[in-house]
Amino acid sequence: MIFITGDCHADFTKFNTKRFPEQKEMTKDDIVIVCGDFGIWDDNTTERYWLKWLSDKPFTLCFVDGNHENFDRLYSNEFPIVDFYGGKVHKIRENIFHLMRGNIYEFEGKKFFCFGGASSHDIADGILDMDDYKTVDEFVFTFRQWSKQGKMFRINHISWWEEELPNQSEMDLGLQNLIKCDNKVDYVISHCLPQSVASIAEFCGGDILTEYFDKIIQNGLIFNQWYCGHYHREQTLLLKYNILYNKIERIL
Numbered sequence: 001m002i003f004i005t006g007d008c009h010a011d012f013t014k015f016n017t018k019r020f021p022e023q024k025e026m027t028k029d030d031i032v033i034v035c036g037d038f039g040i041w042d043d044n045t046t047e048r049y050w051l052k053w054l055s056d057k058p059f060t061l062c063f064v065d066g067n068h069e070n071f072d073r074l075y076s077n078e079f080p081i082v083d084f085y086g087g088k089v090h091k092i093r094e095n096i097f098h099l100m101r102g103n104i105y106e107f108e109g110k111k112f113f114c115f116g117g118a119s120s121h122d123i124a125d126g127i128l129d130m131d132d133y134k135t136v137d138e139f140v141f142t143f144r145q146w147s148k149q150g151k152m153f154r155i156n157h158i159s160w161w162e163e164e165l166p167n168q169s170e171m172d173l174g175l176q177n178l179i180k181c182d183n184k185v186d187y188v189i190s191h192c193l194p195q196s197v198a199s200i201a202e203f204c205g206g207d208i209l210t211e212y213f214d215k216i217i218q219n220g221l222i223f224n225q226w227y228c229g230h231y232h233r234e235q236t237l238l239l240k241y242n243i244l245y246n247k248i249e250r251i252l
Helices: 021-025 045-055 136-148 168-180 208-218
Strands: 002-005 031-035 060-064 081-084 087-093 096-099 103-107 110-115 187-190 225-228 235-237 241-243 248-250
Touching: 031 187, 031 225, 045 087, 045 096, 087 103, 103 168, 110 168, 168 208
Parallel strands: 002 031, 031 060, 060 096, 110 187, 187 225, 225 241
Antiparallel strands: 002 248, 081 087, 087 096, 103 110, 235 241
């Protein structure tokens, strides 16, 4: 069985047996995929509790990254890179894996092209960086002033990381892997939509990732269904672009 759901933001209560009773019939061979913003943040007691709780679940939990992840940790040596169903993943726990950008995985005989990331849209007033200030007091003063003024901002390497958008190597890897399978997969799993589709729903403006997704479509990508999170709603566009949030949908 393969299930897909939307953002968690480190709130994993959707996976309790009351909200997700199907797990009672599942094993570690069954996969649940989160479409970004899984919630790897701080290595603290709360996070360790929830990761242990998820580790005890009967299924295997996978996720593409979103724009709200601690990429300093996610891309560090803390989580080793291992082989997984035909692609590479970061191993978070024995049954929890980060599906790395540009990889294609084969679950139950179906090909899944996975590519996380998205632009943060709650940073309209900028990114605060401690390195831009001579003293900690100056940084704290600015932080408090911005907060009082109700500005939309985040803090570099604390609540925002530039790796929320892909680098060229990740995008090249995706193109190369798609060429290897003749530009044909069964499912695409991402955090955001192609820009041409996002524009239909009047979502936020484009970036290198949404335009990259447009490019792979223009290159002739053939797929059955596309699943993403990011937009905090349940909606299907053009019959095959599926936005998920709280819903956990079985696809195989």
